Amino acid sequence: MDATFTIRVNGNEHRLTTDPDRPLLDVLREDLHLNGTHYGCGAGDCGACSVLVDGKRIFSCSTAINEVAEVAGTEAAGQSITTIEGLSNGAKLHPVQQAFLDEGAFQCGYCTPGMIVAATALLKEKPSPSDAEIIEGMNGNICRCCGYARMISAIRRAAEQNGGAK
């Protein structure tokens, strides 16, 4: 049975009536047309679908819309969702985006939004992570182009510029 939700994404509120079981990923892509969040596995295995919910990284493929949205007529409060599109501020890139850009830390780029979102969450929690912490924080994200070396450099660069601490 469809239900009506209010969902807060990148500072905007959207009201929609849909199946409460739908993954947040599908709602972002199919209803809000925020295509930057990508499907990679649908099972929490790859991180391509990463978004921030109240600053923490979640897998939007494995999170149902009714877990994060405000359900009309109930007490359930909606959470604040940030997608890759919401990280930059107009033409000004988020420091983590800028670091990925400066390091050229992508090939096909399909995993990149998920990587940047995961790195943003990591740097928020640990503004100057050790290499071990970078690896731990990023191991849930797969890059099949296998561009991991440059990603590590990008995260180090962002950390140096204190990118995550904002």
Add this chain to the structure above:
Amino acid sequence: MNTPISDPLGNPTSTGQVEDEPESGEQTQLNRRQFLQSLGAGLLLAVIVPVDALAQERPPRGSGPNRTANEATLAARLHINEHGRITVMTGKVEGGQGARAQIAQAVAEELRVSPEMIDVIMADTALTPDDGGTHGSQTTPRTIPAVRRAASAARDLLLSAAAAKLGVALGELEARNGQIVNVANVRIKQELTYGQIATDVANSKAFTASPSRDIQISAVADWKVLGTSVPHPNARALVTGRHFYPSDYGGPLVLHGAVLRPPAYRAKLKSVDLEPAKNTPDVASVVRDGDFVGVAARTSLAARRAIESLEKSAEWDTTAVVPANTTNVYDHLRQNVRGGADAIKNPYADELTRSTASLRSEYRVAYIQHAPMEPRAAVAHFDGDRLTVWTGTQHPFDVRNELVRALNIDSPDKVRVIVPDFGGGFGGKHSGEVAIEAARLARAAGYAVRLVWTRAEEFAWAYFRPAGVMLAEANLAEDGSIDSWFYRNINSGNSGIASPYRAARNNTQFVQSEAPLRQGSYRALAATANHFARESFIDELAVLAKDDPLNFRLKHLGDERMIAVLRAAAEKGGYAATRLLKSVGTGVGIACGTEKGSFVAACAKVQIAPDGKSFRVTHICQTYECGKIMNPANCLSQVQGGLIMGLGGALYEEVEFDAGVIKNGNFTDYRVPRIADLPTMDIHLLDRPDLPSVGAGETPIIAIAPAIANAIYHATGKRIRQMPIRLDPA
């Protein structure tokens, strides 16, 4: 910024420069003429370059497989608009290998402008010429020289037009920075912008040119843009999530598709009740056409639910299913060799028997999957009887033809295939199945349909890199030279099969077998399997000859490029020292190879776990040489990426299956390299300005597995002859 070119669903086309939010709503089918109008006034130049004109630039070995007739000529279209902005149209695709930047670089170099002045339109059957698929590392050695000749021809045209207009001799003019400048007489400032000339020339006609064989392209020593690390033209769109991948097209204008899959490879549909699917909420259309059953729905969840409802009633005929599985597949391949036992019989068997130093070994590689991060995806849209499909494929024109056939469309002109830069291919996206499925759904629904394969579908229904059995037999003469060399590759393929080691007699062949799974291309094709087998076997022969593996190789190799990468890897990888000062549980191994005209060597160090059941690759030094390097940063990305992807096939990746059913079709059970798997890496690109440039997307993958297997032998005395390499196969 130029205006985004609209398409039937109102999405931006992928010139690599479109940054704005998509403008939706424009529904007109765009034809080439309109498109050219949208480029504005200017000069259009179509250049045909016969492939044999490029012969001197082609690598000595390995033209790619499946070459189509269209590749006999390479065409490039260039447009220069009134502002001097240059658009180049090429049939090549961008799937992360860096072609877009390199093509922009090539044009910028020859037209003497900065790469930011170039827009590259790729792989759109309505706009770009057909220059074959993107495979076999052919973009660098074939497309780039063709594009450079086209750009050179355009420069010549601009120069002569300017000479005529200014009334000066051609020799007095020079092209620089988007202008033709009189350099002979600097006092009377005479200059014309490309835009001015292009508008002028275009008033008379559009040009088709076949540049002569000796057309001037810039010498390596004069390169200003080529040879530098020009970044990915799409970079900003990639980090902001604004790039449109094939799975992103359509916006609010599409339904979402899903397809009923058989329970096993080769199972045939007997019957199915479509009613439950039709009654699923939000489902717009359900279609059955022979074995094909699919649905289109308002959301992808609704589409999947409808498919689940069909699975309950579907009945399947499984008599054609091959009973092979992960364990017995190698026996299966051996037993079903085409040509029977004779095909794998060593003609030098007697020599082996008589020799005091002979060896026979069998190596195996498993079925693996490409698993690109973006699964197969297509958006299909009919406008009357005209079909447009956006999809991620390495062969846009072939896919167009597949669509024409599968959908019974009366003319290829009614089908347009557009390939936006997509999320990884690795040789796995040569075919058009998802495009056909989306088109069938769109036709049935009377509405545009987006179909994105699930990860499980991608694992089970995309073609696999073939499993293979490699038989290697040799004997050594008294003086330690290789007397006879016998080699068979069963089922996995021909690429990289030719041994670079001198042998008095050599009998080497690839033989087909009956494949229990659907198989096809993979990055570097069979070069990975053949190098794993050969480079392991050479190590075994070195042991037989009581020689050091590096020494033994150097004695038997002839090619100086191979010797150079091998020596460099040994030196920079600390081979000799680790060999000498071997500590318990550690080992070092080396391997080298060549494919598609480039050369690679790897020196790997391993650490064996105290219980002897597992190991860790601690360090890899890889050297790589692909002639003159066109884009160092991209080349390094390709080498790093190939190496780490190769680590996956070397250590973890294996498709588990039983009787046509894939058992580990997800990223938990099918393990791919993750960030924690990275060994320390030391990569050296050997630049050779004296040699033509060849592609770097494939060959870096081939040396890592044998280097690891050889290191494990060094550490433990155990020879592992199977990929993935495991100490404890249990």
